[in-house]
């Protein structure tokens with residue numbers, strides 16, 4: 699019995715030694731690879747491109763993939779840092795053309811002359827500083843609006859519940875909004891949701907001339923923007939953004955330390971030629987009850 703077993707083992711011996719040799723070789727190759735990887739001499743290719751940490755494109759790719767697009771090949775979406783005082787960013791092609799047109803059509807029948815909020819009473823009053831017309835869309839009104847609101851939450855890192863309903867605005871030739879702050883300096887208007895911390899301004903149309911968003915108190919070289927030569931006189935009085943259909947401008951009324959940021963002063967320059975349609979989303983510190 700014992701002899702038989704011995705013979706059997708010997709017969710397998712040669713095969714095993716070749717096999718274990720290959721195993722050992724594989725083991726050592728893996729070991730070398732692991733050491734090289736650990737030392738950073740070799741690295742495995744990943745599906746993501748290499749990008750600098752200041753580039754928000756990774757975030758952008760993720761949201762654009764998850765967002766149900768109405769078009770098959772949407773134009774490229776990318777973020778641009780406009781300024782750090784105020785903290786302002788442009789998200790190019792944030793909305794599709796179809797979404798812009800949808801919002802305009804939805805709002806058209808209900809447009810009324812714009813008013814501003816009275817800081818003493820909280821009531822809306824007609825005003826000469828703001829001469830546009832507008833309306834509010836109920837938060838979460840329909841699938842398309844919900845989709846846009848979800849995207850705004852992703853872009854701002856502020857929950858959807860903290861947002862007021864979308865406001866749709868229309869400016870005709872000569873209409874404007876004088877520079878103002880979006881934050882409140884009174885108790886009344888901060889009762890619901892606390893202070894406004896950020897604003898997302900979406901351009902629903904191109905404007906032939908004028909209608910820029912201007913930050914007159916920005917700490918920046920106003921003339922260093924590439925579109926400087928295309929700006930109206932009004933827009934040259936600050937750091938300005940030209941309206942472009944689908945683009946979104948995000949700016950913060952509060953600094954990261956939660957103090958109010960006066961450099962967020964902004965206005966809408968008069969439209970000189972064409973029409974301006976825009977949509978505003980104000981985001982609060984806490985849940986905004988609708």
Ligand SMILES: *[C@@H]1O[C@H](CO)[C@@H](O)[C@H](O)[C@H]1NC(C)=O
Nearest residue numbers: 918919920921922923924926
């Ligand atoms: C502002 O930017 C413009 C255009 O880039 C440049 O010519 C000018 O020298 C800058 N001004 C200052 C004060 O840096």
